[in-house]
Amino acid sequence: MHQFDRPIIILSAPRSGSTLLFEVLSKSQSIWTIGGESHALIETIPKLNIAYRQFSSNALTEQDIDDELRQQLLLRFSDALQDNHGNKPDSTDTTNIRFLEKTPKNSLRVDFFNALFPDALFIYLVREPKENISSIMQAWRSNKFVTYPNLPGWDKRNWSLLLPEKWQQLNRQPLQSIAAFQWQAANEAIMDSLQKIDSNRWCMVSYDQLIADPAKTVKQLCQFTDTDFDPALAQLCSKPLAHSRYTISTPKPNKWLENYHDIAKIWPSASSTLNKINHLLGERGHPIYDTQWQQHDIAEPIALTPEPTEKLATPSEQNVSRNSPCPCGSGKRFKQCHGQLR
Numbered sequence: 001m002h003q004f005d006r007p008i009i010i011l012s013a014p015r016s017g018s019t020l021l022f023e024v025l026s027k028s029q030s031i032w033t034i035g036g037e038s039h040a041l042i043e044t045i046p047k048l049n050i051a052y053r054q055f056s057s058n059a060l061t062e063q064d065i066d067d068e069l070r071q072q073l074l075l076r077f078s079d080a081l082q083d084n085h086g087n088k089p090d091s092t093d094t095t096n097i098r099f100l101e102k103t104p105k106n107s108l109r110v111d112f113f114n115a116l117f118p119d120a121l122f123i124y125l126v127r128e129p130k131e132n133i134s135s136i137m138q139a140w141r142s143n144k145f146v147t148y149p150n151l152p153g154w155d156k157r158n159w160s161l162l163l164p165e166k167w168q169q170l171n172r173q174p175l176q177s178i179a180a181f182q183w184q185a186a187n188e189a190i191m192d193s194l195q196k197i198d199s200n201r202w203c204m205v206s207y208d209q210l211i212a213d214p215a216k217t218v219k220q221l222c223q224f225t226d227t228d229f230d231p232a233l234a235q236l237c238s239k240p241l242a243h244s245r246y247t248i249s250t251p252k253p254n255k256w257l258e259n260y261h262d263i264a265k266i267w268p269s270a271s272s273t274l275n276k277i278n279h280l281l282g283e284r285g286h287p288i289y290d291t292q293w294q295q296h297d298i299a300e301p302i303a304l305t306p307e308p309t310e311k312l313a314t315p316s317e318q319n320v321s322r323n324s325p326c327p328c329g330s331g332k333r334f335k336q337c338h339g340q341l342r
Contacts, residue, residue, distance in 0.1 A: 002078040002089060005096030007117045008225050011194075012125040013186035014104040014145075014161040015135035017207035020244040021125055022102040024210075024218060027084050027232045030098050034080035037103040041076050045069070050163065055152055057165040059108040059189070062115035073116055077101075084232075098227060105162045107186035110193030121225055122202035124190055125210075126281070128289055129183065129274055130263055134256035136161065136179035162186065176262035184273045191276055204284050214241050260296055267293050 008025070012018040026033050034041060043049045047069070048060065065073075081089050081097060089097065106113060113120055127135075139145045140160045148159040155171055164185035170178050194202050203224045209217045214237040222229040256263065271291060278288040 001075050002081060002097045004074070004077070004099050004117060005119070006226070007099040007101060007113075007120045008123065008227075009106060009110075009113050009117070009120050010100070010102040010123045010125060011107055011110060011190045012104060013107060013127070013132060013136075013183045013190075015139055016104075016125050016127040016132055017210065017244070018102050018104060018125055020207075020241060021123070021205070021210060022100065023244055024214070024233070024236060024241065025100055025221065027236050028222070028227055029083075029230050029232055030227050031100045032081045032083060032089060032097050033100045034077060035082050035086070038077075038101060039103060039105070041080060042073070045072065050148070055148070055163070057108065057167065058105040058163045059165055060112035061109075062111045064112055065115045070116060098225075104186065107190050108162065108164060110190060111196075114193070114197060120201070122194065122197065123221060123224075124194060124202060124204045124280075125207060126187070126204065126277055127207040129270055129277075130256045130267075131207075133176070133179045133183050133263055133266070133270070134259040136182055137175050137259055137262070140175055140179065164189075174262070174265075176259065176266050180263075180266040180270055184270060187273050187277060191280065204280060204286060206281070206286060209286070211241065257296060264293065 008031075010018050010021055010025075022033070025031060042060075046052050048064065050056075050058065077099065078097075081099065083089070101113075110122070143158070143160075145160045146158040147161060148154075148163065150157065151159040151163075153168055153171070159167075161182055162185075164182060167181075170181055173181075203221070205217060205221060215234070218233055218237050219229045222233070274289060274291055278291065281288050
């Protein structure tokens with residue numbers, strides 16, 4: 001099993017640009033990843049799977065790790081390691097691995113990863129909240145980010161993106177409320193956990209900075225993580241960054257205005273979280289986000305995807321067909337996944 005040295009964990013709310021940041025940093029010749037996100041690696045361990053945990057949330061804490069589970073996870077991460085070209089590390093190389101991990105669900109698992117990797121370094125990525133919440137709404141409408149099909153107790157059929165605690169309170173709420181809830185829950189969980197970690201082990205970066213000046217931003221992150229800003233990174237950052245693999249539609253200035261009227265309804269409830277984010281940004285010398293709601297001359301709101309009008313049956317483990325997709329989102333049939341846990 002490979003030895004990990006100060007793993008680098010990207011933390012963010014969903015749709016904050018973490019995939020783009022991951023794709024950029026993974027081009028470093030000194031960085032190893034597992035090739036993508038760690039959903040399957042973590043959640044195929046029964047005691048860490050959301051179905052086994054009664055669909056409570058994606059949150060995991062240090063109390064969810066014991067010595068046996070720690071060794072199991074370290075072995076899984078070690079076995080899955082690859083460089084930017086898909087090559088495995090040399091099994092005879094005793095050099096400690098600089099490992100990069102990114103999964104938005106990890107916003108709810110900071111304490112868990114801190115227990116798994118006690119020397120981990122955390123990069124907290126934030127994005128302008130109106131843009132971020134609008135992008136979450138767009139992700140839901142696209143149906144490309146469904147994590148839990150037929151989520152038990154959820155009347156809208158499918159759940160997209162991460163599942164925070166108290167998600168049940170969002171049942172039958174409008175989409176903008178769901179998106180704001182996910183944005184707020186992710187950021188609040190990250191900030192609460194980072195306050196318990198030595199400040200030298202985490203940094204903040206904004207999506208705006210990454211896009212506006214990739215070379216400067218990535219250089220600063222390399223300095224923080226003690227990795228080289230090597231020629232591959234320098235070349236990548238010498239021009240505007242390409243869109244990430246999960247981009248839904250072409251980015252454009254003020255794209256969030258498509259959801260202007262809906263976001264206006266939830267903006268007051270986002271202020272407490274935004275103020276905390278701004279406080280941390282200011283402490284670390286970054287520009288802060290505007291907290292005031294700016295009026296725009298927009299005549300009509302963009303229509304939301306129509307909600308189903310029929311009363312939907314509430315699914316449960318008992319009424320999931322054995323040949324249906326497993327509600328855990330693994331992509332397997334229920335009988336091949338959590339149907340086996342009955």
